[in-house]
Amino acid sequence: MLEVSQLSKSFGNLKALQDVNFTVKPGEIMGLIGQNGAGKSTTFHSILQFLHYDGQITWQHRPITEAVFDTIGYLPEERSLMPKLTVAQQILYLARLKNQATKTIRAEIGPWLDRFEVKGQPNSKIKALSKGNQQKVQLICTLIHQPKLIILDEPFSGLDPVNVALLETAILNARDQGAAIIFSSHDMGNVSALCDHLVMLNRGEMVLHGELQAIREQFGKTVITVTTDWSVERLQTLPTVTEVHALTPGRYRLIIADPAAGPTIFQALSQGRYIEEFSQQPPSLDQIFKLKAGANHA
Structure with a gap:
């Protein structure tokens, strides 16, 4: 060892x-x-x-x-x-x-x-x-x-x-x-x-x-990947959403401040209808790296 x-x-x-x-x-x-x-x-x-x-x-x-x-x-x-x-x-x-x-x-x-x-x-x-x-x-x-x-x-x-x-x-x-x-x-x-x-x-x-996985979970499930016909501007009005990134046409990554807002966001987007993709996960290791590398630890 x-x-x-x-x-x-x-x-x-x-x-x-x-x-x-x-x-x-x-x-x-x-x-x-x-x-x-x-x-x-x-x-x-x-x-x-x-x-x-x-x-x-x-x-x-x-x-x-x-x-x-x-x-x-x-x-x-x-x-x-x-x-x-x-x-x-x-x-x-x-x-x-x-x-x-x-x-x-x-x-x-x-x-x-x-x-x-x-x-x-x-x-x-x-x-x-x-x-x-x-x-x-x-x-x-x-x-x-x-x-x-x-x-x-x-x-x-x-x-x-x-x-x-x-x-x-x-x-x-x-x-x-x-x-x-x-x-x-x-x-x-x-x-x-x-x-x-x-x-x-x-x-x-x-x-x-x-x-x-434990490191990822420390940051909470603050990343939502969703397929929707909503515009970027409309997505930005969802509860606790701080960032919206277009991945491909109609597919977006949302960064949320409060993981507990996930179910509310799902209901708003789906409105009780079928939704092709909705995934709420902790940030990826790449996202965490960028976050921590940019932090001031002087």
């Missing part, structure tokens, strides 16, 4: 992290979200002992030392392959740094290339691969030694939907094998699809922490 307790980090007068606390258990996936500069990479670098910090970070109730590094898989935000090496040389080089047996890893290279649908062979030069295929090779380097703790900094950046699905499958497989996984992403769709719980940072402070 990864435990982060009272983590704080300053760079001069800049407080990059302030009292960050969370745990990630084996077989769990945690999303770390926030705007650029919120402190996500600083959190990762602290876990990996790249930085001096205040607070406590442990893995399996012990400090993270060099002996633990062999069980960690880390994908940095800045990709760093060596272009003159072949795919096999690159994977083997990084695997040996994790004290993996060359024979064992060499036998796994082909299956992993197939799993990620890499368009290249083990003897292909890194520089000959497309940017997307190079990224997949780096992901293989991160996962091939079956780490127990996996840290992925923006792993989906630059991947098309097909390759996003391949990576999501690999992450879920690692979770099912008992890995504790933490990743950052600006795409709330990835977070919603994969994570058991999340932490959101804003200017180094935790502003959200918990299970995804």
